[in-house]
Amino acid sequence: MSDRLGKYELRRILGKGAMGTVYEGYDPVIDRTVAIKTVRLVDADSEDAQAIEELERFRREAKAAGRLQHPNIVGVFDYGETDDLAYIVMEYVDGTTLKQVLDNGERYGVEDVVRLMDALLAGLQFSHDRGVVHRDIKPANVMLTSGGEIKIADFGIARIESSSFTQAGTILGTPAYMSPEQFMGQRVDARTDIYSTGVMLYQILTGDKPFDGGLTAIMHKVLNTEPLPPSALSVAVTPALDHVVLTAMAKQPDRRYASASAFAAALRNALLAEPLRANDQDTPDAGQNTTTDDDGTFIAPSRHTPAPSPRAAAPASLPPQAGSARKGLPLTALAAGGLVTVAVLGGGGYFLFSPGSEDPPVAAAATQAGETLPPLPGASAQGPTPPVPSVAPDPARIAATVGTLPCSFLTAARDGGQVTLSGYVGAGSPKAALDAALAQLPGSSQIRNTVHPVDGPYCPIFDALRTYHGVTSGSSGLAMSLPGNDQPLHDGDPIAIAVTLPSFSAHLWTVYFSNDGSAVRIYPTSPDASQAFAANTTKTLGDGSHGGARMQVGAPFGTDLAISLALSGPLPSAQIPTNGNVTSMTAAMTELLSKAASAGQQVAITLRPIVTRPKGS
Template identity: 55%
Template sequence: MTEMLGKYELRQVLGKGAMGTVYEGYDPIIDRRVAIKTVKLPDAEDVEAQEELARFKREAQAAGRLSHPNIVGVFDYGETPEIAYIVMEFVDGTTLKHVLDKGERFGVPEIVRLMEGLMAGLQYSHGRGVVHRDIKPANIMLTQAGEVKIADFGIARIESSSMTQAGTMLGTPSYMSPEQFMGQTVDARTDLYSSGVMLYQLLTGEKPFEGGLTAIMHKVLHTEPPPPSALSVSVTPALDAVVRKAMAKRPEDRFAAASDFALALREAAEAKTAAVESFGLGAEDFGDAEATMVAPRRPSAPAAATPPPAPAPVRTKNGPSPAVLGGAAVLVLAVLGGGGYALFGGHKQAAPPPAPAVAQAPAPVAPKPAPAPALTPAQLQARYSATLGALPCTLLSANLPTQTLTGLAGAGAPQAALSGAIQSLPDPGGIVNQIDTVDGPYCTALDTIRPYHALFPGSDGALSLALAGGKTQLYNNDLITIDETMPNFSGYLETDYFSSDGSVLHLYPTSSDAARQFAAGAAKGLGDPAHGGASWQVSAPFGTDMIISIASSVPLFAKLRPQDETASDYLPALRQALQNAAAGGAKISVAAIPVVTLAK
């Protein structure tokens, strides 16, 4: 009997993975071949597998709302007691990754055609609020006719969906954008960055950034790859410029839309300088883009004995005329092809007789370079500040005499970026890393206060914040008690408890513990009933929470915030309040600590 899945016949297995199986299927009702992707339904307590299932459903939701010739269509979604399945368009072809892995290369016109198909699909997808987030050759299908179809919307971000958020790193490292590595919210320009990486690979046969996760992340955030023209003679400066714009570090510096990317690529490939004004590609990016480049070839018959007449000098754009180069041009031809056509006139030229051997004097031995001078403490401090001070989703402090780093870093991409940054510092092996990793939706909060936190405290010192008794873990019904000490200036305190569920509880000031000015170095305790004031107990949801406190020489808010609000409402107001205080010359010091809460 033919195995059935709902109304669909399962004809053969097309592929298997850790999560499920893909079948060739058949819809007998409308006489259509289909592909059916299946995953096993996970146990309720298997959190990771539940997330995989959520992504699977998201793929059906994302691709199911899209109907375009350059996107693999989704026709149906269903579940049985054991599995969930998606019914998709059957693509009789292969993946772009399979083609590239075989070492096959495309000419520039074919690359342009493939990228235009990709951009057409992305323009349609983005126009309907769907960002793919995992554009790579493995997710680009090629039909037998060579048409492009975008597949696998499993980690897509859908506008108005709450299933993905900033702080989540999803994607394939070699093709991920800086904002994906930093756990920031993505938009359509993320797909354009990944497409730029793929264009680089199509033009050169190599990915722009290689290595392990940490190495790739560091390169994506801090370095530029070699221009494609440095790796392939078929790539012009105009194509370099398109790749550079698509792969810009900042999303706002990339193409605004997929259609702009496609048009700029077409213009660059055809060397039409209209792209200069349309897409901000400077005229220098085009070089002599319309010049014809002909690879030398070995003549099929012996070259004529009579040399051609000397060519008239021709001035080049970036150097002396070929006449000035003289014998060097002949040497280049000999190296490239063992002979070949002259650069001018098309006459065949005899190879020159071998030059007599000349005794070579021994090459002088270059002196060893002097060791680089040791950095002064001020230079070392500047190096640390430049490398670590602006890392996203961190709040760091450094002690140079002991080479100790303390503070907080977000889990996942921020922590990996931090590790890469530390390795780029002088003597990374001697650095003592005591930075706590925080797993939770706190990147936006840390990024809000980080501009007001000095890596090296100055004469004003730093605000001190800790759970009473030096605790780092609290259990259900435990009191949340906090000890704070003002920095070396008088001012006001704002202390907030950020929960993993996205809520914020304002611990100080409150209606029962009004705001007041504290002297420099003064201590403040919170949450201890013996000292009066409000008190709080730990309760569900359990996990990693965070306390943030801010000391400022002026009050941040003119009136009390609601004691309990969401982080999404509070953080924009806090950011504006800090900016206003700083603009008025106020002194500000910030601190943050993680709080691990447990049921028992």
């Protein structure tokens, strides 16, 4: 090969893989060092199906990453083809990978976990907003530059929303970080990246992957078993962090955070509100070795398509973790370990489901009902239970215990000598988890529990909105009411929702979620109709006599959910979808709240379940 590729000078080889080579290059026109990733071209009528698919995936990587110009994503500058090569010109990253850092047994302090995950999730949110799902988030694809920046690399198996190249039934990813829907060959969306990032966070916090072993073992565990809470592996991990990680790793996508920004906000709150505990007991014996599977990306065609025989993947051993305490190191220090290419060159192996076999069922979403709660201060596994105080615990203590429980939206307020806990929680396991957590509190008999269990697909909504709702922040005054209060509404009944605005001048956004998962914005009635309402005024929605559209009860019947957001600043019309579903509307609400919070606006949120029934029931 010559020392040039198009206008680019080739200086040295950075790495080689089964399908191509990565070079350090130089762009003489703008005086810039670049990385150049190459693969060989093949004819469209070639019998080498693997090479054809690899070339298509290579072109796809250029298209996916090329549309993502963000400080936390490795940039793609150019794409070209010669007579026998295709090449991508990328940002040259001088640094290391998160995988190398973790393999060296390093741990992060609180500030560094926040900074690393904030940057990673910011890059993912940017990618998802532009219709690109990475599908291979793992430590090997997270670059740590020598300047302390975090960058997502290798969009080689990314899915672009407007493309149909990768159909449902195709299995791609790295097994230890793959979501249940990836193993099932189902269509993926942004929540797949949320799952993989949750796995990576689990590894950052504990030093171990939640599911390990060979391919078959990992697949079975991902589909059928729940991971140990991270706190079971590291005493440095708090219950609040357990909940964040396990929510991100929920087996059902609609139980995970609805967006990367919602995940980031929940993690930030959990870390900063409850810092990592002293890390002096979580290190295995120095002689204990831990092995892990190869971190290569696996790409397997549909189970109905013949494929090459599996290649053996060489397991890599994690080094023994020694020492009584591993301190968090700054990212800048960790990233200075040497030069690593930003491009991962595919390969590693193939796997298939057995012909004619049925997909293993995806297990129910993770719940925390059976978790062992941490002992109360002063309590001992061997000693007697502390006496129950005669007064209720402080609302802040209640918030610390239940404020991050999955599938909950709660408020704790003191009323004289009693504390009232109100809000909503998912029926079933989430309600049981809440009751168990409250029972652990001294003085629990003095807590007035008025929390309502709610049936329906609303856990992602509760989890996303909880980030912007302080459990002890006090009442904003924002409220919704219905004629007849909590009485069920029947088929054909009008739905008139009276919204009382908060104690500040606010713009209003109200969404109605049906129990089938669909969603419609009922105010403002058009993207440009948003206006500021005076504090404490009332706006009635859904009643034609008060203006606006008329609403009435219809099938499907069950428990619906109305949500109102009040913001002190104006609502951008482009960010107010008129309809959607739980996933899309929750993501829109989260983005709106995130931007409002970043701008320092006042925010208030209120929820109202609405029970609907057929006539005569």
